[in-house]
Amino acid sequence: MNWLFTGFYKILYPFLDIGVRWASPRLWGSLRQITIVCLLLLSLIFTSSNQAIAANSTDNLLKQPAIEITISLGNSANELKFEPDHLEFVPGKRYLLRLNNPSQLKHYFTAKDFADGIWTQKVQAGKVEVKGAIHELELKPGGEAEWVFVPLKPGSYKLHCSIAGHTEAGMNGEIAIR
């Protein structure tokens, strides 16, 4: 933004100089007002074009086909683990994470710091679509859910099931954004 002001002043300077030497204080004052108005207008144009670019890239991102990844919470043998127990995502890509629970027990997908580091577009389960931030998902036996999101903040995050005893029994994992 600074270059804009500097450039603008460079162009305007000779006129301001004339203003200082020849013009009455009143004209000098109005010159200053004109400068301020022009700068405001220029910054307005600059900001709105930036917003247009941002809106455009969000639009493109949502049209991008989602990369599909599946994770199972437990398995049909009722083992307490995530399969796979390590997930990796690239920042700025759009993902569809399919969660399923093939076991006879209820499980949680709990990864709060990970959830803080992503932008959630939606979570879909059955005929319901939930928009906005999600921190934890509970899947009943046979349950399925789809989580569409864009990873933003690189890091290594812990995943676990918050049912008493499940984490300790091995129901934990790691999610990396890099």
Ligand SMILES: [Cu+2]
């Ligand atoms: Cu569990």
